[in-house]
Amino acid sequence: MKKFTKEHEWVLLEGTVATIGITAHAAHELGDITYVELPSSGAQINAGEVLTVIESVKAASDVYSPVSGIVEAANQELEGNPQLVNESPEEEGWVCKLKGVDASELDDLMDEKEYRDYVELL
Amino acid sequence: MDELKRTPIYEKHVKLGAKMVPFGGWDMPVQYKDGILSEHHHTREKVSLFDTCHMGEFTISGKGSALALDRIFPRAVADQKVGVARYNFLLSDKGTVMDDLLIYRMGEEEFMIVVNAGTIDSDFARIKSLIPSDLYISNNSEKIGKLDLQGPKAAEIMEELGFKRETLPSNYKWIKTSINGIPAIVSRTGYTGELGFEFYVEADKVGELWNILLSFNDVKPAGLGARDTLRLEVGYPLYGHEMDENTTPVEAGFSAIMSLEKRSAFMCENILKDPSKITKNLIGIILEGRRAARAGNKVFTTEGKEIGSVTSGMFSPILEKAIALAYVKPESGLTPGKKVNLEIGGKLFPGDVVEMPFYKNGTVRMKIC
Numbered sequence: 001m002k003k004f005t006k007e008h009e010w011v012l013l014e015g016t017v018a019t020i021g022i023t024a025h026a027a028h029e030l031g032d033i034t035y036v037e038l039p040s041s042g043a044q045i046n047a048g049e050v051l052t053v054i055e056s057v058k059a060a061s062d063v064y065s066p067v068s069g070i071v072e073a074a075n076q077e078l079e080g081n082p083q084l085v086n087e088s089p090e091e092e093g094w095v096c097k098l099k100g101v102d103a104s105e106l107d108d109l110m111d112e113k114e115y116r117d118y119v120e121l122l
Numbered sequence: 123m124d125e126l127k128r129t130p131i132y133e134k135h136v137k138l139g140a141k142m143v144p145f146g147g148w149d150m151p152v153q154y155k156d157g158i159l160s161e162h163h164h165t166r167e168k169v170s171l172f173d174t175c176h177m178g179e180f181t182i183s184g185k186g187s188a189l190a191l192d193r194i195f196p197r198a199v200a201d202q203k204v205g206v207a208r209y210n211f212l213l214s215d216k217g218t219v220m221d222d223l224l225i226y227r228m229g230e231e232e233f234m235i236v237v238n239a240g241t242i243d244s245d246f247a248r249i250k251s252l253i254p255s256d257l258y259i260s261n262n263s264e265k266i267g268k269l270d271l272q273g274p275k276a277a278e279i280m281e282e283l284g285f286k287r288e289t290l291p292s293n294y295k296w297i298k299t300s301i302n303g304i305p306a307i308v309s310r311t312g313y314t315g316e317l318g319f320e321f322y323v324e325a326d327k328v329g330e331l332w333n334i335l336l337s338f339n340d341v342k343p344a345g346l347g348a349r350d351t352l353r354l355e356v357g358y359p360l361y362g363h364e365m366d367e368n369t370t371p372v373e374a375g376f377s378a379i380m381s382l383e384k385r386s387a388f389m390c391e392n393i394l395k396d397p398s399k400i401t402k403n404l405i406g407i408i409l410e411g412r413r414a415a416r417a418g419n420k421v422f423t424t425e426g427k428e429i430g431s432v433t434s435g436m437f438s439p440i441l442e443k444a445i446a447l448a449y450v451k452p453e454s455g456l457t458p459g460k461k462v463n464l465e466i467g468g469k470l471f472p473g474d475v476v477e478m479p480f481y482k483n484g485t486v487r488m489k490i491c
Contacts (some may be wrong), residue, residue: 031141031347032159034437035412035444053467055414057158057437058347060467082412083159 069098146240267328315356315484
């Protein structure tokens with residue numbers, strides 16, 4: 001199940017593990033990404049808290065976690081190659097995985113079509 | 123808020139897929155399709171074309187112009203030769219910077235002053251108030267268009283346009299010429315740290331010149347985003363960041379080029395020559411990682427004492443590390459080689475104070491013949 005937030009993050013839930021990243025729209029808007037702050041494994045993250053900071057040449061953007069969970073892994077590839085988020089924002093450019101996620105937290109998020117429609121209106 | 127102004131080639135930017143942003147009252151291209159990093163590298167390797175029509179141009183002439191300007195600007199004007207452009211500063215009564223600008227000596231008693239977009243009206247009023255009323259002064263910003271061609275291959279482009287290398291202006295010189303029939307003033311100046319030329323033409327000829335310059339394979343358009351990363355990588359100040367009405371040009375690090383010890387009878391002389399008036403020093407910092415500091419981030423000594431704040435910061439595309447300019451208290455004694463910590467997003471990031479510029483291989487002073 002893949003869901004999207006109004007803040008342009010995506011969440012892919014497989015069992016109780018959520019993979020999180022920023023959407024293609026967000027990556028395009030940010031421009032060339034130069035740095036991604038990776039969350040530490042084992043950290044407890046609550047929905048609405050800052051999960052990571054993504055920087056482009058011009059600005060830094062906080063990325064808020066759409067769900068609660070414990071950081072299982074962060075995408076270490078991004079440390080040396082943050083532009084992977086520009087190149088493949090919704091696949092290889094994922095930011096982190098949270099475990100112990102409650103599927104009901106995704107209920108209020110948008111599905112793919114709703115999100116595309118939402119972006120159209122921006 | 124007033125409606126944003128558009129340069130004569132606004133439509134061309136839109137057609138090229140530029141992302142437009144407000145800057146100094148103008149709707150300007152921040153980047154084109156390739157993005158800031160790509161435009162940055164292209165400028166360092168080949169040639170980029172920048173629309174700088176938003177900047178302002180004034181003419182001052184009349185008997186006594188040279189002496190009048192020599193009195194109001196901290197860097198000498200009277201000994202400036204015809205054919206030379208000089209970087210200078212417009213000062214407030216407190217000796218702080220109202221704008222940084224270029225003064226072109228067009229004739230014995232004729233000058234062109236090129237100023238930042240956001241300060242055109244205030245600069246004009248200020249200069250007018252400071253010079254004798256019998257001198258002629260006009261604001262030609264609407265009538266003059268300006269393009270910047272910047273990059274190590276810029277001289278080759280000029281050759282393609284029919285110029286012999288020996289006829290091109292050397293660093294900080296200008297010539298009056300024409301390009302494919304378009305009358306132009308061409309100066310070897312710029313804001314990227316690379317070899318380059320700035321073109322001043324009639325506003326209605328800018329589009330034609332833009333097309334001519336972009337027709338070369340090695341020339342690509344670049345926006346204000348790359349202009350900012352390029353200037354910061356070579357440590358050039360940006361008005362509103364490193365300089366403003368709380369900063370003197372001495373604090374901004376320009377004592378040497380102003381040769382103040384040789385100067386007398388100029389406005390604010392007593393302030394600029396008084397070391398006790400220096401409240402801060404500008405330093406350059408290379409951070410250990412990629413996380414960029416931003417304007418306003420605090421600077422701490424390794425002992426944890428707050429000593430200043432960042433004025434500009436970014437990820438350096440060439441060094442592949444974050445770099446920052448910051449003002450620190452003079453008594454902090456932070457010289458190149460010392461370490462500092464920058465507070466970014468509530469966390470401390472270590473960095474080294476370095477000699478400027480950050481990027482030392484720019485071609486700005488390259489001999490072209």
